[in-house]
Amino acid sequence: MKKVIAAINMTIDGFCDHTSGVPDEEIHQHYADLLRSAGTALYGRITYQLMEFWRTVLENPTGDKAMDDFAVAIDNTPKIVFSHTLKSVDWKSAKLASQDLEKEVLELKQQSGKDIFVCSPSLIVALTKLNLIDEYQLCVHPVVAGSGLPLFKNISEKITLKLIKTKTFSGGAVILYYGPLTSTAQA
Numbered sequence: 001m002k003k004v005i006a007a008i009n010m011t012i013d014g015f016c017d018h019t020s021g022v023p024d025e026e027i028h029q030h031y032a033d034l035l036r037s038a039g040t041a042l043y044g045r046i047t048y049q050l051m052e053f054w055r056t057v058l059e060n061p062t063g064d065k066a067m068d069d070f071a072v073a074i075d076n077t078p079k080i081v082f083s084h085t086l087k088s089v090d091w092k093s094a095k096l097a098s099q100d101l102e103k104e105v106l107e108l109k110q111q112s113g114k115d116i117f118v119c120s121p122s123l124i125v126a127l128t129k130l131n132l133i134d135e136y137q138l139c140v141h142p143v144v145a146g147s148g149l150p151l152f153k154n155i156s157e158k159i160t161l162k163l164i165k166t167k168t169f170s171g172g173a174v175i176l177y178y179g180p181l182t183s184t185a186q187a
Contacts, residue, residue, distance in 0.1 A: 002039060003115045003134040004105060006124040008151065011141055015148030016121045018050055021141040024171045028066035035073040039114030045083035047120035055091065080104065082123060102130050121151055128155060135179050142172035
């Protein structure tokens with residue numbers, strides 16, 4: 001059965017903002033490798049529209065190998081977009097969700113293949129509330145943003161996680177890998 005993995009960048013003060021992090025070559029390479037290992041990436045509308053930036057890098061490569069590799073990886077990764085406002089998406093590897101989040105994820109988990117990565121704060125919160133996240137990969141950047149969107153906004157119950165491992169980057173970012181303290185994720 002596939003795992004549902006929440007993978008997100010955040011600042012040291014807990015805000016999710018793709019523009020506040022320190023995306024150096026090492027981090028771009030890590031996430032390009034992660035996307036190549038993904039069966040599907042799930043996005044909400046806002047994050048999906050931010051990620052469309054990488055289509056411009058595909059059309060006009062930067063010459064930075066890590067950035068250009070990331071653009072290829074995200075382009076090749078199947079994406080499902082959850083939106084109440086978008087009527088269509090035109091990225092060849094993306095499609096709009098055809099069911100609600102819980103049904104879509106439960107159906108994806110039952111299929112064979114690679115894991116499911118959840119890449120939007122709103123979807124991470126919703127799937128956390130549904131007890132469907134099998135692993136959290138929180139990349140904490142050495143930046144204090146001061147304001148922004150907190151990752152676990154609207155979570156009102158205490159959730160205790162178990163640290164599985166860490167990965168430290170030379171620029172100071174650290175990925176914290178957490179799993180449920182007890183295996184209670186729905187099958």
